[in-house]
Amino acid sequence: MATRAKYHHGDLRTALVDAALELIAEHGLEALSVAEAARRTGVSAAAPYRHFPTRGDLLRAAAIRAAELLVTDLRAAVARATCPGEQLAETARAYVRFVIEHHAGLDLIFDARLRVGDQALAEAGRAVMNVLLPVAMDITGDAHAALDLLEKYTAAAHGYAALHLSGFLRGRAPEVETIADRAAEISAALTRAAGHSG
Amino acid sequence: MATRAKYHHGDLRTALVDAALELIAEHGLEALSVAEAARRTGVSAAAPYRHFPTRGDLLRAAAIRAAELLVTDLRAAVARATCPGEQLAETARAYVRFVIEHHAGLDLIFDARLRVGDQALAEAGRAVMNVLLPVAMDITGDAHAALDLLEKYTAAAHGYAALHLSGFLRGRAPEVETIADRAAEISAALTRAAGHSG
DNA sequence: GTCTATAGTAGGATAGAC
DNA sequence: GTCTATCCTACTATAGAC
Numbered sequence: 001m002a003t004r005a006k007y008h009h010g011d012l013r014t015a016l017v018d019a020a021l022e023l024i025a026e027h028g029l030e031a032l033s034v035a036e037a038a039r040r041t042g043v044s045a046a047a048p049y050r051h052f053p054t055r056g057d058l059l060r061a062a063a064i065r066a067a068e069l070l071v072t073d074l075r076a077a078v079a080r081a082t083c084p085g086e087q088l089a090e091t092a093r094a095y096v097r098f099v100i101e102h103h104a105g106l107d108l109i110f111d112a113r114l115r116v117g118d119q120a121l122a123e124a125g126r127a128v129m130n131v132l133l134p135v136a137m138d139i140t141g142d143a144h145a146a147l148d149l150l151e152k153y154t155a156a157a158h159g160y161a162a163l164h165l166s167g168f169l170r171g172r173a174p175e176v177e178t179i180a181d182r183a184a185e186i187s188a189a190l191t192r193a194a195g196h197s198g
Numbered sequence: 199m200a201t202r203a204k205y206h207h208g209d210l211r212t213a214l215v216d217a218a219l220e221l222i223a224e225h226g227l228e229a230l231s232v233a234e235a236a237r238r239t240g241v242s243a244a245a246p247y248r249h250f251p252t253r254g255d256l257l258r259a260a261a262i263r264a265a266e267l268l269v270t271d272l273r274a275a276v277a278r279a280t281c282p283g284e285q286l287a288e289t290a291r292a293y294v295r296f297v298i299e300h301h302a303g304l305d306l307i308f309d310a311r312l313r314v315g316d317q318a319l320a321e322a323g324r325a326v327m328n329v330l331l332p333v334a335m336d337i338t339g340d341a342h343a344a345l346d347l348l349e350k351y352t353a354a355a356h357g358y359a360a361l362h363l364s365g366f367l368r369g370r371a372p373e374v375e376t377i378a379d380r381a382a383e384i385s386a387a388l389t390r391a392a393g394h395s396g
Numbered sequence: 397g398t399c400t401a402t403a404g405t406a407g408g409a410t411a412g413a414c
Numbered sequence: 415g416t417c418t419a420t421c422c423t424a425c426t427a428t429a430g431a432c
Binding site for chain 1: 352355
Binding site: 033046049053055 | 406407408409410411
């Protein structure tokens with residue numbers, strides 16, 4: 001939405017990925033069309049195919065870019081807090097904001113259909129988890145328990161974001177920050193539970 | 199998938215809704231096409247439009263049917279358990295199974311785009327919540343806390359189901375029942391948390 | 397109530413010019 | 415590397431016959 005100055009002068013590929021993320025943010029994964037991405041970057045419908053053989057390849061590239069953006073947001077969230085519990089809560093907030101803003105999150109990054117034979121996407125996904133794992137480990141002390149905590153906490157945060165996007169929570173919690181806080185509360189509850197049984 | 203005997207002999211409408219749910223179950227909301235639903239019920243592409251003016255109307259009908267099916271499942275889950283905590287856990291399991299089986303849940307039933315001006319869908323959604331609310335009330339004793347618990351617990355269950363569908367959890371928890379158990383665990387953790395602070 | 401036929405739209409993808 | 419032109423496919427929706 002910001003600077004779209006001298007695109008398609010050497011960096012159409014990046015411009016297309018940006019447009020793809022925009023389209024996904026507006027109407028979800030399925031709404032991504034190569035033609036529309038081309039339109040938005042000011043090139044012909046055929047131009048993208050020089051950079052992405054199929055629609056799936058553009059989608060994959062968008063997923064990788066999303067992973068990179070998410071890593072940035074999560075790292076910032078970790079840095080904002082001091083104790084592990086707060087760090088986890090902050091990443092929960094960050095994740096909720098990310099999913100609501102981009103209309104996609106771990107579901108896109110770890111999409112089973114996209115991952116088939118794509119090493120770069122698998123690597124990007126791993127990078128995301130590598131931000132969260134140490135935080136969870138600091139809380140549980142145990143690797144198995146950390147994965148368990150991570151799984152539950154991502155599920156909760158993702159569910160909150162997904163239900164907000166659909167409209168289910170609009171009545172009770174219309175604001176993004178409210179949703180983010182709720183996810184952080186679950187994170188806190190899970191952190192406490194891990195402290196007892198871990 | 200079962201009995202498709204003498205359809206389109208008086209009940210094409212129902213057959214189309216069944217087909218619509220099948221399509222959604224297979225490839226998600228966006229994959230629902232009137233043409234394909236017609237094909238599956240053995241009628242021409244034009245036939246559905248006698249029963250549903252637009253694709254959106256078929257989708258709405260499918261959402262209402264989904265709500266009815268979910269109510270049935272949730273009621274059965276409540277009946278399976280005795281104490282409120284177990285009841286909530288059982289409904290969490292039931293919800294996860296439902297979403298994974300139908301590729302849709304509260305997100306479809308409460309979809310903001312579908313609800314515009316549809317009283318029947320709003321009513322169907324309310325019916326779902328009316329199954330869960332008493333259970334939550336039994337746990338918290340307080341209406342506000344009950345809604346809070348309900349919100350958190352549905353978010354967690356929905357997130358688990360959604361992440362499983364996308365493929366994110368396939369590595370660690372490939373089985374539906376494993377996912378259902380995990381959601382039940384969160385439900386239990388939230389029930390305990392509600393007991394402390396509610 | 398269902399059919400055939402059809403109009404209109406939109407997207408994925410390729411061929412060949414520049 | 416991008417363009418124009420084109421093909422093919424699939425879907426929504428309508429008109430009019432039966």
